[in-house]
Amino acid sequence: MTKKITLAKTSFETKEFLDHISLDCVIFGFHDNELKVLTLQLKRTLENALPGGFLKKEETLEEAAKRVLKERTGLDQIFLKQFKVFSDPLRSKNNPQKPDYIDDDLPYDLDFFAKRFITIGYYALVDFTKVNATPDVFSQKCEWKNITESSNYILDHYEIIRDALEVLRLQLRHQPIGYNLLPDKFTMPELQKLYETILGRELDRRNFQRKILSYKILNKLGERKKGGAHKSPFLYEFNLEKYQKALNEGLSGTW
Structure with missing residues (x-):
């Protein structure tokens, strides 16, 4: 038995x-x-x-x-x-x-x-x-x-x-990260902090934003994070179709 x-x-x-x-x-x-x-x-x-x-x-x-x-x-x-x-x-x-x-x-x-x-x-x-x-x-x-x-x-x-x-x-270094780890809507600083935490080092804010936007895997939303100041950061979401394509085909460059 x-x-x-x-x-x-x-x-x-x-x-x-x-x-x-x-x-x-x-x-x-x-x-x-x-x-x-x-x-x-x-x-x-x-x-x-x-x-x-x-x-x-x-x-x-x-x-x-x-x-x-x-x-x-x-x-x-x-x-x-x-x-x-x-x-x-x-x-x-x-x-x-x-x-x-x-x-x-x-x-x-x-x-x-x-x-x-x-x-x-x-x-x-x-x-x-x-x-x-x-x-x-x-x-x-x-x-x-x-x-x-x-x-x-x-x-x-x-x-x-x-x-x-x-x-x-x-x-x-070769594929996007974030869709499974972040909420549906997130700010650019939150995404950068995720990358910095995984890599174990700080990243330049302007370079990070320019590079991540060049991948065209994000949709910028017409709303800002609630509960912050008047100029609190805009919210983003992942473009799932382009995100999946980047997973399959890879990304150029390195962090």
Whole structure:
């Protein structure tokens, strides 16, 4: 009989999964001018982990990643990209047969977590305000952390976050960024702050505006941001058709 546990709309049947292939999702969000990543706080140990899990026997990696994202965020149609395979033989060597974050009364196969497994890294870009953060069965919290918070992650999960950020920076050099991270309407300073946060450095305001407008991926709206001064900045939105074209064909130049 297959063992099963259920919590927060998440099911886990060890015999339903492959025990040597997993995936970990670095889910980026932008809030209060900070780039954040969605994390899980494990039971008992209170360690941090990335949302992820093992691959089901009857699903593709992309289906598994979308399943994990849906369960943790409540969202679908998310920008999602596979970026790296993590296969260091030592990454899971010290996993105990019974991880400390597993409750005694939860059924599972004793050796399932003790085996060596390879994980595939995905990163996703989401609108922070639309996420319904939901913990999995092994966690007591699902919460946002600043990407600079590097302590108390299990295995190589902070390394996975760093690598995802590097790939995101590379994408920013050749493709547009922002549609999945910003609200529908935003100001030019907000978009510039997003780019600066990802790149980790300041950008010249005039050069940034000239360059981003040259890509023709923005629509300037006939309204200003509410709640500001009389000359508060104008609002923009992404032109989705041109934005998608830029994603497919790439952008010229670099930041």
